[in-house]
Structures are given as C-alpha cells and as structure tokens.
Amino acid sequence: MESPVLKIENFHAAFGEHVVLKNISLDITPNKLTAIMGPSGCGKTTLVRCINRMHELVPHATVSGKMLLQNEDLYAMNPIIARRKIGMVFQRPNPFPTMNIYDNVIAGYKLNGLRLSKADLDAVVEVSLRKAALWDEVKDVLYRKGTFLSGGQQQRLCIARALAMKPEIILLDEPTSALDPKATSHIEELMIELKETVTIVLVTHNIAQAARTSDYTAFIYLGELVEFGPTQKLFTVPEDKRTEEYLTGKFG
Numbered sequence: 490m491e492s493p494v495l496k497i498e499n500f501h502a503a504f505g506e507h508v509v510l511k512n513i514s515l516d517i518t519p520n521k522l523t524a525i526m527g528p529s530g531c532g533k534t535t536l537v538r539c540i541n542r543m544h545e546l547v548p549h550a551t552v553s554g555k556m557l558l559q560n561e562d563l564y565a566m567n568p569i570i571a572r573r574k575i576g577m578v579f580q581r582p583n584p585f586p587t588m589n590i591y592d593n594v595i596a597g598y599k600l601n602g603l604r605l606s607k608a609d610l611d612a613v614v615e616v617s618l619r620k621a622a623l624w625d626e627v628k629d630v631l632y633r634k635g636t637f638l639s640g641g642q643q644q645r646l647c648i649a650r651a652l653a654m655k656p657e658i659i660l661l662d663e664p665t666s667a668l669d670p671k672a673t674s675h676i677e678e679l680m681i682e683l684k685e686t687v688t689i690v691l692v693t694h695n696i697a698q699a700a701r702t703s704d705y706t707a708f709i710y711l712g713e714l715v716e717f718g719p720t721q722k723l724f725t726v727p728e729d730k731r732t733e734e735y736l737t738g739k740f741g
Contacts, residue, residue, distance in 0.1 A: 494519040494657055494688045495540065495563075500554035502532075502539050504547060509535045511712045513554070517658065522680060522689040524703035524720065526696060528740065532712040533692045537660045540690065541577045542568040559657065569601065576651030576659040581667050582643030584635030584650075591631040593646055594618060597654040613653050620686070621649035622679050641672025645679065658688045665698070677702050696736060700724055708732045 493516035502510040510532045517523050525533045538544040539552055542563070556563040563571055584593045594614045598605060605613070614631070618624040623645040627638070635646050644664055651659050661680065665673040680689055680702050693699050699706050700720065707717040708731075716723060716732045727733045734740060 491519055492560075493517050494559060496555070496557040496560075497540075498555040498557070500536075500539065500552065500556060502535050502544055502552045503550070505549040509712050510539070510709075513709075513714045515707055515714060515717050517688060517690060518705060519688050520684055520686070521704040522684045522691060522702055523705040523707065524691045524693055524699035525707045525709060526693055526699045526735075527709040527715075528735070529694060531709045533694075533709055534662055536709070537577070537662055537690060537692055540658070541575050541660055542566075542571045543577070573597070573601065573654050574657045576654060576656035578644070578647045578651050578659065578661045578664050580663045582640055582647055584638070584643050584646050586634065586636050588635060589632045590618075590627050590635050590638075590646060593635045594649050594653050596650055617649040617653040618646075620652050620683065621645040622675070622682070623649055639672070641668050641675055644668060644672070644676060648676075648679065648683075652683075652687065656687060658690060659683070660690045660692070662692045663694065664691070665693075665695070673698075708735060710735070 495517035497513055497515050500510060500513040513536065525536060527533055535544060540556065544550050544552060558574060585596055588596065591614050594617050595610050615624060618627060623642060626642060635643060638646060665676050677698065680691065683689060691703060703720045706720045706723045708715045710731055716727060716729045723732065724736060727736065
C-alpha cells in the first residue's frame with residue numbers, strides 16, 4: 490500500500506472541557522477519495538477543521554496527538570503554509586462577494602502576497618476552472634461577480650479557488666448539502682475526476698454519496714473512529730455493529 494499523504498495518530502480535539510474527538514488514528518491514501526461519515530454532531534467537521542488548522546482559531550480549542558502531512562508535522566508548520574497545502578470547501582458556496590470570478594479563483598495568491606505575471610495568473614484561472622468543470626460556462630463572463638452564478642456553479646468556483654493553490658489535499662465539508670440533485674451529481678462526478686490529481690477528504694452524512702464516490706470510508710460516532718477501511722468492504726461487511734446500524738438507518 491502507498492505511504493499515506495496524511496497520517497493521523499492518536500488525535501484528540503476539544504473546546505475547553507468539551508472533548509469532540511477521542512483518539513482518532515487513520516491514514517489518508519494519496520489520490521483517493523476518503524469519506525468521513527457519521528451522524529450530525531459526531532465530530533466530522535471538527536476533524537477536517539483540525540486537518541486545515543482552523544480548529545485552533547476558536548477560543549479555548551485544544552488538540553493533542555499527531556498529524557503528519559507527507560511525514561512533516563502539520564502542527565509544527567506555519568498555519569498559512571499548511572492551509573496552502575490543504576484546501577477547504579465549505580457546506581455553503583462562499584465565493585467572495587466583492588470579487589469577480591477571475592479574482593475569486595486567484596484570491597489565495599493575493600491573500601498570500603504571491604506575485605505572478607498576468608499570463609501566469611490567466612493560466613492558473615483557466616486550468617483551475619477547467620479542473621472544476623466550470624471553464625466553458627464562465628469563460629465569457631470572468632469579470633462578473635461570482636455571486637451571480639447558480640449554487641452549483643458557485644460551489645464549483647469555490648473548488649476552483651481551492652485547486653488554484655495546487656494543494657496536496659482538498660477537504661470538502663458536505664459540499665452538496667445546500668445544492669439540488671442535479672448540481673449534486675455534477676459535484677460528485679467532479680470529485681471522482683479530481684482524485685486523479687489531488688487527494689480528497691469528503692465529510693458527508695449522505696450514506697449513498699459516500700458509497701458512490703469514495704474509495705475509503707471512516708465512520709465516526711460520538712467523537713470516536715468506529716471503523717475505517719475500503720468503502721466496498723465497510724458497506725457490505727462492516728465489522729462493528731454500530732456501523733451496520735448506522736448504514737441501515739437505525740440511527741443517524
């Protein structure tokens with residue numbers, strides 16, 4: 490098996506006295522899609538916020554344990570560098586409302602003070618929008634505000650913005666929960682294509698979506714990792730009774 494792009498070892502996260510994640514250990518395989526599923530409030534979003542170093546921005550938030558990105562200690566890195574390497578797309582599409590589509594895609598470069606020539610920026614915009622399957626729809630309106638796009642297009646714009654920084658991992662936190670079925674299936678197809686070039690971690694409470702799109706699945710319940718393995722195996726012969734009960738809708 491390939492060495493993991495991200496190795497999580499004995500990881501705990503809390504807000505003050507409230508422990509959200511307990512002793513999580515899992516390996517994220519490169520160029521695969523790993524789904525993190527579980528009922529609302531089980532700690533899925535906290536886990537990806539820890540991977541993206543955003544958890545620590547909350548007052549009284551603490552972590553312990555290890556996260557290694559390409560064998561480097563993620564928590565010893567400058568968080569700005571860490572967030573360049575690990576892109577994030579949130580539940581609700583959030584293009585920057587004051588920026589046009591072009592500037593939305595390269596926002597990371599501007600925010601990080603990275604200077605590129607106009608030709609290089611043009612290339613980043615086109616490549617990122619093509620990867621996000623949005624170029625043909627917006628190439629003639631690049632200087633219009635991103636907010637005039639449909640919800641599904643806005644979410645693909647946010648994916649393009651994350652891809653523009655050439656991250657090693659992209660975190661998708663329930664990226665289709667605010668979208669209609671057609672836009673959802675677009676994003677699912679896109680995720681399957683994208684894992685050719687980038688490792689994807691998908692947070693979802695949509696069991697069918699995890700089954701359709703992921704290579705590996707982690708099931709988290711009450712802040713603990715109950716089970717983790719190849720999706721097909723976990724969905725057909727789960728080892729833990731709680732996984733089976735969740736998959737068959739006994740709770741969730």
